[in-house]
Amino acid sequence: MLSHGCFHCGQAIPEGDLILKPINGTEREFCCHGCASVCEVIYEAGMESFYQRTPEGELLSPPPPPNKDIEFFDYDEVQSQYVTELTDRRQITLMSDAIHCAACVWLIEHSLAKVDGLLLASVNFTNKQIKIRWDNSKIKLSDIIKKLNSLGYDATPYDATSSEAAYRKANRDLLYRLGFAGFAMMNVMWFSVALYTGASEDQGYRNYFHWIELIIATITLAYSGQPFLKGAVTSLRARTVGMDVSISLGILTTYFYSLWITVNPNSTGGVYFDTLIDFMFLLLIGRYLQAISKNKAVDASRRLMDLQPKVARQVIDGDTKIMPVRALLPGNEIRVKPGEQFPVDGIVISGLSMVNESMLSGESREISKQVGDRVAAGTLNVDGILTVSVENILQNTQLGRIVHMVEEAQGSKAPIQCTADKIMPWFVSTTLMLAAVSFLYWFFNADLEFAVMTATAVLIITCPCAFGLATPMAIAVASGISARHGILVKNGTVLETLQSIEHFVFDKTGTLTKGQMQLVDYKLLSGIDEKQFLLEIGSIEHLSEHSLGRAVSESIKDRLSLNNKDWLDIHQFKALPGKGVQGEHQSSTFNIGTARWLNSLALVLPQTLVNLADERASLAQTAVWIARDNNVVGVLFLEDEIRPEAVELIQRLKAKGKKVTLLSGDLNVVAQRVAEQLGGMNVIAEVLPEDKNRVIRDLQESGQQVAMIGDGVNDAPALVRANVGIALGSGTDVSMDSADIVLMNNELLAVDTAVELSARTLKTIKQNITSSIIYNIVMVPLAMSGVLTPLIAAITMPLSSLVVIGNAARIRRFFSPKAISKRRQGIK
Structure with missing residues (x-):
């Protein structure tokens, strides 16, 4: 081996593998052509300061070999598995195990920022993910991956399955280290028992057992103690003081003190290799229990994704074949039998069945699905066989998007957590100072051995794990x-800010109202058989595709308790867009539509009905005129019905002291009438769609914290502007994308539930922080006084973290049947 190292990765250059290449006019030595090419790319991009940013002494890895199948990722069929929308502007998350330090983050982000067509490159150092947003008309995904490879970073699209596998691997690795520490602890215990029972009186036996314990402790420290030591090194390289720093310092202090006693056989002190291994074992138990508890506490989103089957019955030439969902394409047909879950989002093309959608909406009532209806992945087919045309698969399904949003929420930081993160380094620094003070005090007032054990106990007992978990655990569970x-x-920010919102602004149409017209009244001229006449009108409108036509037919169907087979046979049906419909029944011709259309047909509208229609127009009721055989004989009045739970929601919010405002583009008299029906609220009416954003801004400028609740495209700017935007699941995709909270269950009362959940979450966060502070206030003085040994500290420290995790897990009881019943009864 040559004595010099590679100019790029710093590793030794094997004999015969030396590569010479000029860099900036100076000939440099490399271990392989890959390192030489990467270095050349870095210098050509003007990124040579990367080498100054790399941690001192850190060896880079030679670049991975280029993936020969990179172009495979350019196909839309492949990208559809990882990319939400296959438009010109696309976004994907890549993974790269080669990311190992902050310098890597800097190099990737700055290098990709210079690539034409690449709109965003954001690196998450913690999970080694790279979020990429690019213009597909200017650059291909394979070119981006090649660019990363040229910098020395392999990259592949992020797959949740791979992420789950990585999680399981990390847990398995932790369990192996825990098992090794337990095995070492049992073996060292025999030697410790021998020393405590008299072997220590013989100098030869004493030294012999100490050296055996040293060997076992050294191996255990190198393997089982690695998570703590690596965590401490990472923190120090990032110039921060993390929780692993205090643990590692305590472990190493105990180890080197015992080592000093061992190599100096004439010393009078005792060795603590058994204690060292014991509290490494106990710390690993605590960390493993934390990992399991955190997984159980935040696995709601994982359980959601598990509801989506991984295989499907694809229909091919009339036969079914079991296929992986990943292999399906939009337009393929699949068959779903009773008792099975839908593996994809799609449209029913044959069959009739009841479907349970509770896992998406929270509503236990089963919904009938027939030809033309949409079904969602993960929902349960109850009693019929359905053939479905595939629309979306895997993470592009409604369920997949929900899981993605939940994962982002669990990873986001609330303001109180950001404050805790800022306090954390000071907390650990204070811990180190207290340990130093304890050591110095007992060194001069007792002996070196007692001083070392006391300082170690302080370092272990004050580990800020519980403090660091206080906020993220509560947010993840909620x-x-x-x-x-x-x-x-x-x-996550919403869960902290929602409970402090003082002004709730509601859009009217589709939010406080159903957004669906309903027949509320009608007026017919005398001498008409009312039931027969309504049956004829409903039969004609049943053939219409217009929303008003469907509203009329459905309302008449409910009023007369009809079935679809009860509709009359209609002849010569014709729909006239913007005007109305025509149809014949038993030689009678009907014209049903607007007053303007009937006037254009030279039909005379009775003045009494005209006056009634004008009166109802002021109440936001829409008139549908009816003419039979060229004579106007009646008028129907339709109205957008108020949601039944809207009144209760407004009452609940007002009882909490919140201001409530109705925001509408309707006439003021119409908006005022709706407000009266809701029990009274502020009204801002006759607002143009583009002005809703301005209204929210004006309220905020007056010093108010505002929440906007809406469902339409024109609500999107206001939802973004508001401190908290809440969209109904029945609304448009734009409104849901713009909101901070989406009510997938489409229940308006869920607004109040979200407010109470916010209060419960913040309460839990404060409880967790308070408990961790109390723990330190009580335990630190005991450790500094020498009452607590490092072993007891190693037991109590993980217990404090488990208390925080357990308290956060209690948030799950918020949705227990008993808790839901109490909220519905208004019991606080």
Whole structure:
């Protein structure tokens, strides 16, 4: 081996593998052509300061070999598995195990920022993910991956399955280290027992057992202690003081003190290799239990994704064949039998069945699905065989998007967590100072051995694990469990800010009202058989595709308790867009539509009906005129019905002292009438769609914290502007994308539920922080006084973290049947 190292990765250059290449006019030595090419690319891009940013002494890895199948990822069929929308502007998350330090983050982000057509490159150092947004008309995904490869970073699209596998691997690795520490602890215990029972009186036996314990402790420290030591090194390289720093310092202090006693056989102190291994074992138990508890607490989103089958019955030439869902394409047909879950989002093309959608909406009532209806992945087919045309698969399904949003919410930071993160380094620094003070005090007032053990106990007992988990655990549990009950929280900040909102602004149409017209009244001239006449009108409108026509037919169907087979045979049906419909029944010709259309047909509208229609127009009721055989004989009045739960929601919010405002583009008299029906609220009416954003801004400028609740495209700017935007699941995709909270269950009362969940989450966060502070206030003085040994500290420290995790898990009880019943009864 040559003595020099590679100019790029720093590793030794094997004999015969030396590569010479000029870099900036100076000939440099490399271990392979890959390192030489990467270095050349870095210098050509003007990124040579990367080498100054790499941690001192850190060896880079030679670049991975280029993937020969990179162009495979350029196909839309492949990208559809990882990319939400196959438009010109696309976004994907890549993974790269080669990311190992902050310098890597800097190099990737700055290098890709210079690539034409690449709109965003954001690196997450923690999970080694690279979020990429690019213009597909200017650059291909394979070119981006090649660019990363040229910099020395392999990259592949992120797959949730791979992420789950990585999680299981990390847990398995932790369990192996725990098992090794337990095995070492049992073996060292025999030697310790021998020393405590008299072997220590013989100098030869004493030294012999100490050296055996040293060998076992050294191996255990190198393997089982690796998670703590690596965590401490990472923190120090990033110039921060993390929780692993205090643990590692305590472990190493005990180890080197015992080592000093061992190599100096004439020393009078005792060795603590058994204690060292014991508290490594106990710390690993605590960390493993934390990992399991955190997984159980935040696995609501994982359980949601598990509801989506991984295989499907594809229909090919009339036969069914079991296929992986990943292999399906839009337009393929699949068959779903009773008792099975839908593996994809799609449209029913044959069959009739009841479907349970509770896992998406939180509503237990089963819904009938027939030809033309949409079905969602993960929902349960109850009693019929359905053939479905595939629309979306895997993460592009409604369920997949929900899981993605929940994961983002669980990873986001609330303001109180950001504050905790800022406090954390000071907390650990204070811990180190207290340990130093304890050591110095007992060194001069007792002996070196007692001083070392006391300082170690302080370092272990004050590990800020519980403090660091206080906020993220509560947010992760709340966002995960709420998603399972139809309330999708898209970022953690909302869970802290929602309970402080003082002004709730509601859009009217589609939010406080159903957004669906309904027949509320009608007026017919005398001498008409009312039931027969309504049956004829309903039979004609039943053939219409217009929303008003469907509203009329459905309302008449409910009024007369009809079935679809009860409709009359209609002849010469014709729909006239913007005017109305025509049809014949038993030689009678009907014209049903607007007053203007009937006037254009030279038909005379009775003045009494005209006056009634004008009166109802002021109440936001729409008139549909009816003429039979060229004589106007009646008028129907339709109205957008108020949601039944809207009144209760407004009452609940007002009882909490919140201001409530109705925001509408309707006439003021119409908006005022709706407000009266809701029990009274502020009204801002006759607002143009583009002005809703301005209204929210004006309220905020007056010093108010505002929440906007809407469902339409024109609500999107206001939802973004508001401190908290809440969209109904029945609304448009634009409104849901713009909101912070999406009510997938489409229940308006879920607004109040979200407010109470926010209060519960913040309460839990404060409880967790308070408990971790109390723990330190009580335990630190005991450790500094020498009452607590490092072994006891190693037991109590993980217990404090488990208390925080357990308290956060209690948020799941918020949606228990008993808790839901109490909220519905108004019991606080």
